[in-house]
Amino acid sequence: MCELLAMSANTPTDLCFSFTGLTRRGGDTGPHRDGWGVAFYEGKAVRAFHESGACASSRIAEVVQTHPIKSEVAICHIRQANVGSVCLANTHPFIRELWGQYWVFAHNGQLTGFSAEPGFYEPVGDTDSETLFCDMLNHLRAGGGRDLPLADMVQMLVRLSSSYAARGVFNLLLSNGDWLFTFCTTKMASITRRAPFGPARLKDADVTVDFEAETTPNDVVSVVVTEPLTTDEQWDVYQPGEWRLWQAGEVVMKGSVPVQTQLGT
Amino acid sequence: MCELLAMSANTPTDLCFSFTGLTRRGGDTGPHRDGWGVAFYEGKAVRAFHESGACASSRIAEVVQTHPIKSEVAICHIRQANVGSVCLANTHPFIRELWGQYWVFAHNGQLTGFSAEPGFYEPVGDTDSETLFCDMLNHLRAGGGRDLPLADMVQMLVRLSSSYAARGVFNLLLSNGDWLFTFCTTKMASITRRAPFGPARLKDADVTVDFEAETTPNDVVSVVVTEPLTTDEQWDVYQPGEWRLWQAGEVVMKGSVPVQTQLGT
Numbered sequence: 001m002c003e004l005l006a007m008s009a010n011t012p013t014d015l016c017f018s019f020t021g022l023t024r025r026g027g028d029t030g031p032h033r034d035g036w037g038v039a040f041y042e043g044k045a046v047r048a049f050h051e052s053g054a055c056a057s058s059r060i061a062e063v064v065q066t067h068p069i070k071s072e073v074a075i076c077h078i079r080q081a082n083v084g085s086v087c088l089a090n091t092h093p094f095i096r097e098l099w100g101q102y103w104v105f106a107h108n109g110q111l112t113g114f115s116a117e118p119g120f121y122e123p124v125g126d127t128d129s130e131t132l133f134c135d136m137l138n139h140l141r142a143g144g145g146r147d148l149p150l151a152d153m154v155q156m157l158v159r160l161s162s163s164y165a166a167r168g169v170f171n172l173l174l175s176n177g178d179w180l181f182t183f184c185t186t187k188m189a190s191i192t193r194r195a196p197f198g199p200a201r202l203k204d205a206d207v208t209v210d211f212e213a214e215t216t217p218n219d220v221v222s223v224v225v226t227e228p229l230t231t232d233e234q235w236d237v238y239q240p241g242e243w244r245l246w247q248a249g250e251v252v253m254k255g256s257v258p259v260q261t262q263l264g265t
Numbered sequence: 266m267c268e269l270l271a272m273s274a275n276t277p278t279d280l281c282f283s284f285t286g287l288t289r290r291g292g293d294t295g296p297h298r299d300g301w302g303v304a305f306y307e308g309k310a311v312r313a314f315h316e317s318g319a320c321a322s323s324r325i326a327e328v329v330q331t332h333p334i335k336s337e338v339a340i341c342h343i344r345q346a347n348v349g350s351v352c353l354a355n356t357h358p359f360i361r362e363l364w365g366q367y368w369v370f371a372h373n374g375q376l377t378g379f380s381a382e383p384g385f386y387e388p389v390g391d392t393d394s395e396t397l398f399c400d401m402l403n404h405l406r407a408g409g410g411r412d413l414p415l416a417d418m419v420q421m422l423v424r425l426s427s428s429y430a431a432r433g434v435f436n437l438l439l440s441n442g443d444w445l446f447t448f449c450t451t452k453m454a455s456i457t458r459r460a461p462f463g464p465a466r467l468k469d470a471d472v473t474v475d476f477e478a479e480t481t482p483n484d485v486v487s488v489v490v491t492e493p494l495t496t497d498e499q500w501d502v503y504q505p506g507e508w509r510l511w512q513a514g515e516v517v518m519k520g521s522v523p524v525q526t527q528l529g530t
Contacts, residue, residue, distance in 0.1 A: 044389050045353035047315055052307070063328055088310035097361060100387035120385060122365035124309050 005076040006173045008180045008246035009221040012070030021229040024204035027054030032078035035091035039104045040071035041177045046102045052088045077106040089125030105133040109169025165259045180246040184238035192222040200230045220249030270341040271438045273511035274486040277335035286494040289469035292319030297343035300356035304369045305336035306442045311367045342371040354390030370398040374434025430524045445511040449503035457487040465495045485514030
């Protein structure tokens with residue numbers, strides 16, 4: 001399977017600390033050595049890095065760990081392949097333009113018996129994840145989502161996610177740059193850091209950060225992951241079927257739907 | 266204006282030498298300090314790097330200069346802004362998926378009085394270049410280009426390029442990973458390197474490469490630029506209105522159309 005990491009913040013914030021923890025699992029403390037990718041929104045644009053090799057030993061991942069890229073929304077994925085070969089085309093996050101915005105998608109899980117209807121967006125690689133992403137976008141476009149109020153758009157996302165979750169494991173990170181939609185069938189947790197900030201220690205590397213020194217009192221920075229990254233903080237674990245919509249570091253909508261958790265991971 | 270660089274090769278080849286020369290012009294030997302980007306095809310996938318700052322002083326550009334990324338098609342752009350603010354969303358090359366392939370576009374020039382018809386693909390930023398790219402893709406899709414033989418597809422590209430060139434300067438690099446289409450209204454030149462390989466010296470940096478040591482006798486590697494990068498090689502200069510389609514390092518189709526060169530740069 002794979003691991004996911006996302007950030008939602010109310011001010012451009014770098015992901016160096018969390019990215020350093022996650023990427024240790026890409027061939028060092030974890031087995032996710034079949035590619036990695038990260039996408040940072042910078043205004044409306046997305047700056048992305050992808051590689052088909054192990055991030056724990058990647059020179060480019062090392063640059064991303066140490067070169068602060070400030071973003072309000074970021075999505076990261078490290079891959080342990082199941083469906084689809086190990087190659088760059090199969091490396092998340094996937095990116096498409098819809099309605100003049102870049103949409104970024106990363107997924108953990110696997111569906112059984114899913115096939116997408118033909119549509120405008122088509123996968124380039126051969127993962128079921130990219131096919132799911134294209135299917136979501138095709139449904140949003142066909143459903144006239146462009147001018148929908150956010151609450152209605154989110155209901156479309158929830159309905160689509162529920163339909164995928166009925167076929168297997170569908171832990172999702174999705175953003176259009178304005179918001180971050182997260183959906184959990186088996187594993188997801190979040191943490192929101194705000195004043196008073198304290199220190200935090202990574203689980204996967206001997207690294208501690210003092211967020212007090214890195215932030216201003218108004219900063220709100222949330223991180224969503226499939227497995228918590230720190231040992232000395234309280235992570236808020238999602239329930240199976242739970243979804244949360246994040247904006248500027250805060251949960252602005254949330255809910256839950258029934259999912260078949262017995263499908264396991 | 267901007268500068269363009271592309272590579273077409275019959276074997277995965279790195280762009281380190283040419284990229285090192287071009288990026289000196291991004292704030293050092295040239296004024297193109299308003300962003301840079303490069304896209305490398307790796308199989309069907311694209312690995313891209315974009316920044317809104319000057320490449321001559323960029324840590325990420327330095328990594329791309331020194332970390333060999335092997336590709337058969339690559340497209341690079343350094344920007345001196347005219348239309349559109351200096352920001353990541355306005356940084357070439359632009360990328361979209363069409364028919365399950367990633368298409369990559371970079372453009373030098375500026376059009377007068379161009380406005381695109383609404384279509385599926387929409388610009389994210391506010392450059393005329395990205396609008397042109399979306400307009401091209403919308404026309405290709407509407408024109409049923411998917412199943413066209415390559416020669417017919419190229420004729421569509423030539424007709425579209427001619428129509429844009431009627432409105433100004435349109436020096437174009439476009440690829441879908443299978444081929445590289447190049448169109449010149451004012452400045453473009455190419456070089457094809459094949460055995461027997463020799464040395465080459467960059468114009469913009471004190472760097473010499475011995476291609477003999479870097480290649481095999483079967484390699485064919487072509488580079489297309491708006492301004493030649495080396496001082497000791499013979500570059501093949503495009504005429505105004507000339508287009509060339511490259512595959513595996515070779516020109517496989519070419520031709521020319523009338524253009525209004527008096528529009529100048």
